[in-house]
Amino acid sequence: MTERESYDAGSYVGEDHSPDEAPVTRTLGEEVRGYLLGLVLAVALTVASFWATQSHLIYGPGIAMALLVLAVAQMGIHLIFFLHLTTAPDNTNNVLALAFGVLIVCLIVFGSLWVMIHLNHNMVPMSELMRMQ
């Protein structure tokens, strides 16, 4: 087994250990298991998303919201298991950057929808415009 320091390639944004402890040494088997767990969770959430659109168990108008929740959950799974984003002290910068990114994304998406829905609401319908001419 190679030493922990050699896991410097791949998607390790940072090592996961607290400042007082020695770095956690994980074997190759444990690493593969971590990826497999992420894959299983991602597949489960994907299947749940596709299932939600077909089943009649979920209240109809709530399906879109359920799909949004499942998508956000799967993105979290990908961030943790594939991108190895952790709460370790050496990962603080990455998490803060992500938080800022999420803020901007929410501002753009919800801000655009909010403004455009209000604009649509306040606009004179096309048929009315035609009659005014």
Place this chain on the structure above:
Amino acid sequence: MSDSALRVPPAPYQVRPDAGGAATLLVTGHGAGGPAPKRIVVGYGFWIFLLSDVVMFSALFATYAVLFKNTAGGPTARELFDLRNTAAETGCLLASTFACGMASLAVAERSLKWTQITLLVTGLLGLSFLSLEFREFAHFVHAGAGPSRSAFLSSFFALVGCHGAHVTAGLLWLGTMMAQFHFKGFREDIRHRFLCFSLFWHALDIIWVAIFSLVYLVGTLPPEMLP
């Protein structure tokens, strides 16, 4: 005075008997232990780029959400999208991202054979995804539902096409990485490049999660179930 206030900061280096007495730099994120290793800095810089890419995608998502119902009498999302195709694309990309994770482990193990095998699998699955997407786009255009048909289709092709362009760029990068591992070996700078590639590839799958959920699955819901 509390115990933690008296605590001495950890030594910047830890000598590791199991690694032949090699000193390992301890990174705490609080300034102690000196500057972060280059790998951490490279990953952080690329992470910032990826987040800016995500912000660009969010603008395309917002455009699509606003224009979704403006079909100008043309085909709607429910009439166009084939969810079996979307499921196949999703499976390809998810398996590809997993293979890329296996490639990172192969690089960490310094196994050239497994690095090349897993990268090849990653690339082939990415290529299958692209061909499925290209076939779908060609089918839409052939059926008179090209990007110029309606505002809905313009925003759809802009969003999904932009993701497809990223995957294409990623495949070119992947081919470059395979060649560099072959000719230059596991040099430190090549490994940093590969770290950036794997972050890029995983991030593309995260964006695809948003696309298949919010564009394809929400788009094919019956009109009365749409928000």
